[in-house]
Amino acid sequence: MNTMWAGRFQKQLNSRVNDFNSSIHFDCRMYKQDITGSIAHATMLGNCGIISKEDAALICKTLKEILTDIENGVLEFDMNAEDIHMFVESELTSRIGDVGKRLHTARSRNDQVALDLRLYLRDEIKELSSLTCHLLDVICNNAEQHACDIMPGYTHLQRAQPVTLGHYLMAYAQMFARDVRRLDDVAKYMNVLPLGSCALAGTTYPIDRFMVAELLGFDSVCQNSMDGVSDRDYAIELLSALSIMMMHLSRFSEEIILWSSSEFGFVDLDDAYSTGSSIMPQKKNPDIAELVRGKTGRVYGDLMSLLTVMKGIPLAYNKDMQEDKEAVFDALDTAKICLELFAAMLDTATFHTKVLREAVSKGFINATDCADYMVKKGLPFRSAYKVVGQLVAYCIEHKKTLETLTLEEYKAANPIFENDVYAAIDPDVCVACRSCYGGPAPESVMAQIESMRNFLKELY
Numbered sequence: 001m002n003t004m005w006a007g008r009f010q011k012q013l014n015s016r017v018n019d020f021n022s023s024i025h026f027d028c029r030m031y032k033q034d035i036t037g038s039i040a041h042a043t044m045l046g047n048c049g050i051i052s053k054e055d056a057a058l059i060c061k062t063l064k065e066i067l068t069d070i071e072n073g074v075l076e077f078d079m080n081a082e083d084i085h086m087f088v089e090s091e092l093t094s095r096i097g098d099v100g101k102r103l104h105t106a107r108s109r110n111d112q113v114a115l116d117l118r119l120y121l122r123d124e125i126k127e128l129s130s131l132t133c134h135l136l137d138v139i140c141n142n143a144e145q146h147a148c149d150i151m152p153g154y155t156h157l158q159r160a161q162p163v164t165l166g167h168y169l170m171a172y173a174q175m176f177a178r179d180v181r182r183l184d185d186v187a188k189y190m191n192v193l194p195l196g197s198c199a200l201a202g203t204t205y206p207i208d209r210f211m212v213a214e215l216l217g218f219d220s221v222c223q224n225s226m227d228g229v230s231d232r233d234y235a236i237e238l239l240s241a242l243s244i245m246m247m248h249l250s251r252f253s254e255e256i257i258l259w260s261s262s263e264f265g266f267v268d269l270d271d272a273y274s275t276g277s278s279i280m281p282q283k284k285n286p287d288i289a290e291l292v293r294g295k296t297g298r299v300y301g302d303l304m305s306l307l308t309v310m311k312g313i314p315l316a317y318n319k320d321m322q323e324d325k326e327a328v329f330d331a332l333d334t335a336k337i338c339l340e341l342f343a344a345m346l347d348t349a350t351f352h353t354k355v356l357r358e359a360v361s362k363g364f365i366n367a368t369d370c371a372d373y374m375v376k377k378g379l380p381f382r383s384a385y386k387v388v389g390q391l392v393a394y395c396i397e398h399k400k401t402l403e404t405l406t407l408e409e410y411k412a413a414n415p416i417f418e419n420d421v422y423a424a425i426d427p428d429v430c431v432a433c434r435s436c437y438g439g440p441a442p443e444s445v446m447a448q449i450e451s452m453r454n455f456l457k458e459l460y
């Protein structure tokens with residue numbers, strides 16, 4: 001292997017070290033960004049008179065050919081190249097000789113890799129955001145279908161108050177919408193051009209960094225060359241945003257896992273999105289949801305890897321930073337497949353509205369509404385709370401529910417009760433009355449869906 005820095009060295013690189021040092025097997029993913037960045041760089045060099053316009057044109061034309069050849073499978077990556085940057089440059093030089101050797105003027109792989117990664121992440125964020133929006137769309141459709149279907153809402157996993165399935169689902173929609181906004185913010189912070197920082201100390205050539213920024217669609221230019229090549233905070237921010245999103249997906253997965261158990265029986269997953277057991281013929285397992293829950297740990301791990309890699313390295317570039325890419329790529333791949341399959345699983349799931357409704361009639365889920373009924377008749381809330389607590393204890397002792405108590409039994413607890421108590425504690429009425437802004441009533445759910453759909457429309 002004839003390394004690019006051969007001039008300074010007397011010996012060949014040890015082959016194990018060569019493998020250890022090399023990153024082409026993972027950074028080859030950034031070939032498109034590397035070539036795009038080089039085309040902008042060469043164009044700027046030509047425009048600023050640092051290389052001739054003809055040389056710049058030939059470099060750009062050849063780089064485009066290299067890109068096409070890679071995309072058509074005509075050109076394969078040479079795994080002996082140290083990294084994608086060296087691969088593209090040596091391919092260019094092998095095609096156009098000395099002219100190709102002019103490309104790396106006023107540039108270092110340090111600012112080049114920082115550029116490639118920003119460009120790559122910018123593209124990936126668009127994909128992640130559109131996958132998240134698709135999931136939001138699926139949630140909205142399900143929520144609309146189930147805007148009126150009542151079910152128990154839980155605290156401490158104990159039945160608490162009735163809500164609608166639409167409301168339950170839209171709670172997750174709110175979380176994923178914030179995830180989309182977070183991704184958007186990360187993309188904005190990241191959209192600053194590092195190229196021109198060179199190795200660490202800028203350059204003496206009269207480069208025009210603002211021109212490169214414009215060519216590549218960056219909003220601004222890194223103000224400090226040492227910062228430009230040294231930080232990976234934008235990748236850490238992205239992995240933080242992905243970790244939060246995976247946490248949301250994982251909680252939703254946990255619901256699906258619980259709800260698809262016989263104990264709950266709230267949801268049935270489509271056969272195409274569940275798996276069987278090798279020994280128990282009756283089994284239908286929610287593997288997708290379980291894997292999403294499991295893979296959340298993996299994305300957290302990627303975030304921790306990157307934070308740990310970065311925490312002790314002095315300015316400016318250090319080779320430790322090559323370790324950023326595998327963590328970032330793994331988190332991206334994991335989040336994308338999880339978003340895609342979770343959305344498909346949800347889209348094909350069947351909710352058992354009858355079971356959800358039956359679950360509402362158990363567990364004194366309307367006890368708060370019973371207390372509220374008394375409050376509306378003039379009793380202070382704390383006194384009403386106590387009366388209903390005693391009624392619940394009475395019901396448990398006599399195997400009754402609030403719905404099956406007689407008016408005499410109610411009146412024995414407190415004379416304020418009238419026949420209209422039965423309507424007030426009807427679960428449908430309880431839910432319908434919770435029509436305050438952000439509440440679970442069907443009309444409120446429909447308003448949430450409309451606002452979410454407007455948000456999605458504005459994005460695309």
Ligand code: ARG
Pocket residue numbers: 023027083109110113317319321322323
């Ligand atoms: N493969 C390297 C990385 O991913 C590119 C930058 C190499 N720079 C250097 N001075 N060795 O970080």
